[in-house]
Every structure is written in structure tokens, then in C-alpha cells.
Amino acid sequence: xxxxxxxxxxxxxxxxPRWAPWLTYGAATALAVILSRATGANVALLVVAAxxxxxxxxxxxxxxxxxSRRATDRVATLAVTxxxxxxxxxxxxxxxxxxxxxxxxFDVAFxxxxxxxxxxxxxxxVHAIIGTLVITGLATFMAVPIGILTAVYLREYGAGRxxxxxxxxxxxxxxxxxxxxxxxxxxxxxxLFLGPGVRLGIxxxxxxxxxxxxxxxxxxxxxxxxxxxSLREAAYALGVPKWKTIVRVVLPTALxxxxxxxxxxxxxxxxxxxxLLVTTGVITSTxxxxxxxxxxxxSVFAYFQYKTPGVPPEPYFARxxxxxxxxxxxxxxxxxxxxxxxxxxxxxxxxR
Amino acid sequence: MATRTPSEQTNxxxxxxxxxxxxxxxxxxxxxxxxxxxxxxxxxxMRIERFKATALIGASGCGKSTFLRSLNRMHExxxxxxxxxxxxxxxxxxxxxxxxxxSIRRKVGMVFQxxxxxxxxxxxxxxxxxxxxxTRRIKKGDLDTVVERSLRGANLWDEVKNRLxxxxxxxxxxxxxxxxxxxxxxxxxxxxxxxxxxxxxxxISTLAIEDLVQELKQDYTIVIVTHNMxxxxxxxxxxxxxxxxxxxxxxxxxxxxxxxxxxxxxxNKATEDYVSGRFG
Numbered sequence: 001x002x003x004x005x006x007x008x009x010x011x012x013x014x015x016x017p018r019w020a021p022w023l024t025y026g027a028a029t030a031l032a033v034i035l036s037r038a039t040g041a042n043v044a045l046l047v048v049a050a051x052x053x054x055x056x057x058x059x060x061x062x063x064x065x066x067x068s069r070r071a072t073d074r075v076a077t078l079a080v081t082x083x084x085x086x087x088x089x090x091x092x093x094x095x096x097x098x099x100x101x102x103x104x105x106f107d108v109a110f111x112x113x114x115x116x117x118x119x120x121x122x123x124x125x126v127h128a129i130i131g132t133l134v135i136t137g138l139a140t141f142m143a144v145p146i147g148i149l150t151a152v153y154l155r156e157y158g159a160g161r162x163x164x165x166x167x168x169x170x171x172x173x174x175x176x177x178x179x180x181x182x183x184x185x186x187x188x189x190x191x192l193f194l195g196p197g198v199r200l201g202i203x204x205x206x207x208x209x210x211x212x213x214x215x216x217x218x219x220x221x222x223x224x225x226x227x228x229x230s231l232r233e234a235a236y237a238l239g240v241p242k243w244k245t246i247v248r249v250v251l252p253t254a255l256x257x258x259x260x261x262x263x264x265x266x267x268x269x270x271x272x273x274x275x276l277l278v279t280t281g282v283i284t285s286t287x288x289x290x291x292x293x294x295x296x297x298x299s300v301f302a303y304f305q306y307k308t309p310g311v312p313p314e315p316y317f318a319r320x321x322x323x324x325x326x327x328x329x330x331x332x333x334x335x336x337x338x339x340x341x342x343x344x345x346x347x348x349x350x351x352r
Numbered sequence: 353m354a355t356r357t358p359s360e361q362t363n364x365x366x367x368x369x370x371x372x373x374x375x376x377x378x379x380x381x382x383x384x385x386x387x388x389x390x391x392x393x394x395x396x397x398m399r400i401e402r403f404k405a406t407a408l409i410g411a412s413g414c415g416k417s418t419f420l421r422s423l424n425r426m427h428e429x430x431x432x433x434x435x436x437x438x439x440x441x442x443x444x445x446x447x448x449x450x451x452x453x454x455s456i457r458r459k460v461g462m463v464f465q466x467x468x469x470x471x472x473x474x475x476x477x478x479x480x481x482x483x484x485x486x487t488r489r490i491k492k493g494d495l496d497t498v499v500e501r502s503l504r505g506a507n508l509w510d511e512v513k514n515r516l517x518x519x520x521x522x523x524x525x526x527x528x529x530x531x532x533x534x535x536x537x538x539x540x541x542x543x544x545x546x547x548x549x550x551x552x553x554x555x556i557s558t559l560a561i562e563d564l565v566q567e568l569k570q571d572y573t574i575v576i577v578t579h580n581m582x583x584x585x586x587x588x589x590x591x592x593x594x595x596x597x598x599x600x601x602x603x604x605x606x607x608x609x610x611x612x613x614x615x616x617x618x619x620n621k622a623t624e625d626y627v628s629g630r631f632g
Contacts, residue, residue, distance in 0.1 A: 228468070234468045234469075237462035237464075238536070239482065240485045249472075
């Protein structure tokens, strides 16, 4: 009587050939391309149609051979893969376009010369690169300590208090403020003391600081939240005071994530245009001093090259694309450095 | 509460018996421990003797760990938690207003249930952490001596002496727990509190920890919370049994006495039921 259950055979089913999905996708894609050529219809629509067609085909085929469970699985696989591919299209397209059009002027002069007294072809963006690095560096220098210390207060000291709840709320609100508002705030603040029309690198840095602080606070707070309480208790049980526990145990444990958060914040502001347009102004020559005179930066540079080209406009457009490429490379470089730093110093292997 | 009368008598008798020629390290009187308004542990009176291992047994949730954490003022780290009553360490009231909790924790170290080495530090730095973080300046040679002595004290030296610079997270669970013990004894506390130190370990590592307790009590006073009856009977000199009347009621110390007596001939019926496995 008990043996009956064991003698039942497991259900058997066939399998579609391994190349079946690829054949379906390939055929559907080929059909879409041919149709697009023949009718001149919208490519995007045809891609969607091809995916639906491929899904329907593989479902019917697989259901006939393998049964409904595997058929559903194959459709789900196709859906996940194709949405991923669609999401990659704009990213790849953007990168390819920027690299192709930016490489025209991606030469030595672009990184060694400014636009001082340059009309038409030639010149470079060294003044904008310097401005971007100085302004962003200054903003990071101001935002990171404030952001990290705020997060330490919120998590380690203020948890549950009304002040902390209020600060958390306003940090969340600040995350969403439009960047131009930060720019106008910084401009208005400095205009109070230095008079209207003030254009300085430090004003731009102040605007970017306003944008960076909430991102740093949020990232640090999340990282401090996942540092296990047992580590804090272990330090307290050794007779280590609270502040030293935070500085020597909690923050180092969270370092990897904090660095990632800081890099995200930098990447967010390094390409800002609007707040810098109103705070640092436009200039064609190099200025290293954020406390005196206007400062150019890469995104404002690209904007102005495109908005007010000379005749002929091509050299101006080429410089704008090269500036965009430079910005992307700076951001990539920052990510690379952040990975290295967190690999080297921030062992993030938090247990349990 | 009529049910508690015998245990109080037992406590007093036991205390009177112990006072002959024995030195108390920690004395607890009328201790009540709260989480917010919830009374978690009620009316504990206890003497913990110097250079002895004292085991605290009892079912889960009866307040053993809470009580243990009150002995080095770790209890109050939980938001809303507070203690009422008197706990003296060498005659000083550790809950007096002018006493800094940090200074208590330097004298009363603690080993936790789950091993918790600092993940960002090497094995060496883990052991040295207490000294490095507390002392302004310390000579490298002195630090080396302390690290070796502590690791030897925790029976871990031979296993890690060639990998002191590696991360402590790479060790096995039992090794990590001994690393935590080494870290705790490196600051040379007077008392070592152990909160179920072997509950996450296999039997062999557990035995290593128990042997270690036997050795450590030459130099330290040890209070160990355990769910393991054999562990309490093997490793301790004195045993205290905690219990609760019902869920939601406060825990209290039912009976305390020499381990042999508690496990063979306890005065209280609840203790006998618990140690013989008929309950809990």
C-alpha cells in the first residue's frame, strides 16, 4: 500500500532543441528588419512587434513539446532579456554618440589651451576643466564632513528624537530640490554680503554643496544602519567611549558604502549646469582662484559652445562634444578610484 | 508571593555560608531591571565570588542576559532601559551618580553570544583594540607582548600566530569566539561576563571554551550565562537559577548555591525540574 507512491514514475517530457529560442528571436528580428526596409515603418514599433512575435512562437512551440510550465519560463526569460536590451539601447547610443562626435577635438590642445582670444577653430577647455575640478573639489570638501557628521548624529545620537526626525524629513525634501533652486539660494546668499552680480567659484561650490549634502547624509545613514549593533557593543564592553567607538569601529566598517555614496554625490553634481550658470558666470580664460573672478566649468562650457556658436559653427559643436566626453571620462575615473579605495580600505564584509 | 519565600531563605543561607573566608567581587542587592515600564528582572540579590566561575541558568526570556548586562552597565544602552537597586564592584556602587559607565566596562569585560570580531581589523588589531582605543600611546613591543599573552590565554596563539595580519573574519566560529575572549582579556578586566559564549559553536569548540573558563578563573572572576546544563555543571563553581512565573512576568533569581548542590540536591522544586530536564 505504501509502495504505490514510490513506484509512480516521474513525468517525462520532451525538450525543444537548444537553438530553438535563438532561431525564434533571430527569425523575428530578421522579419522586423525586412518589414522596416520594405514598408519604412517605425523601427521601435517593429522591434516591439518582433519581441511579441518571438514570445508567441516560442510559447506555442515549447508548450507543444515541453508542457506549459517550461513554456511560461521561456516567455519570462524572453521578457526579462528583451527589456534589459531595450534599457541598454539609450545608454549605448549615448556613449557611442558622445565618443564619436567628441573624439574630433579630443586632442592635446583641448587639454592645454583655454578659449582666451580664440575665434573659430582651435583653443581648448583647460579653463573649464580646472573650473570643474576646483568647484567640485571645494563642494566635496564642504559637503562630505557636514553630510557624514549629520548622518552620525541622526543614527548614533539622535535616533528617535524629534530633532532627528525633523532633520531626516528635511534631508529627504532637499534630495528632491531642483538644482537651479540651490544655485539661486547660493547666489542670493552671497549677493547679500558681496552685492548683486557676484560671480565666484566659491558661490558655485556652495550651490553644489547644498545639492551634495542630502545625498551624502542618506548614503551614510543607510550604511550606519547596517553596521551590526554587536560591533558597537563589543567596543563598549572593552571600555571604549562612544565617540571613539564611532570613529574607530563604526565608521571604518561602513567606509566602503560611505565612499560609494560620496562618489555618487560627486557624480550627481559634477555635470550640473544651471546652478553654476547663475553663480560662477562665463569666462574664456583660466582662473584657479575660486574666491576671485568668474570660473568656467565643463557643462557650462558645452552649453555655451552649442548655444552661441560662431561662423562656421562646426568647431564650436566639436568643442561641446569633446567637453561632454571629458565629463563622462571624469565621472568614470571617479567611479574607478572609488572602487579601488573601497577595495583597499573599506572591507565591507559586514557579518550577519 | 508565597512561592518565592523559600528561595529568599536559600539565598540568605547560601550567602551566610559563603561569607566565611571568601571574598565577594560583585554584590547585587534588590536589583530591578526595566525596559521602559516593563519590569524584566525583579529583586535579585546575589554575591559573586572572586576567582570563581558563576553560571546563570534558566529558560529563555527569564532575564539572565539582561541581568548579566546590568553588571557592566551595558543594560542601559538599550533605549528606555534602566536599573534600580545596588550593584557593587569591590565595594563601589557601579550605579552611583558620579561613576562613569565607561570606567566600569574597563573593569568588567564581556563576551557575547555570537562572535563579533571587528571586521575591518586584523587578528592582531582585534586583540589590541581595547588597548589601542583606550590608551593614548603604547609601545609596539608592549603591545606585541599583550597580544601574544592574550591569544595564549585564549588558547588561540598556535592557530593564528602565522596570520596575525589577516582579517579576523576568516577564522572559524570557534576561533572567532576565542579571538573575542582574547580581545576581552587583553584589557585585563577584573570580571569577565560571558553571555552564552558557546551557543553558536560545535561541541569541540564548546569544550575548548569550557576548558578556557577553567583556566581563566585563576586570574578573572567569571560569570557565564548558559542554556547548556552540562556546561554549567562542568565549568562553574556556583550556579544561579533564574525563572519566570509566566510569560510577561518579571524574571527572578530562584536559587543560588554551589553547582554540585544545585545539580544534585536543589532546595527548590522548580530548580530540580529544570536541571533534570522536566521543564524548560
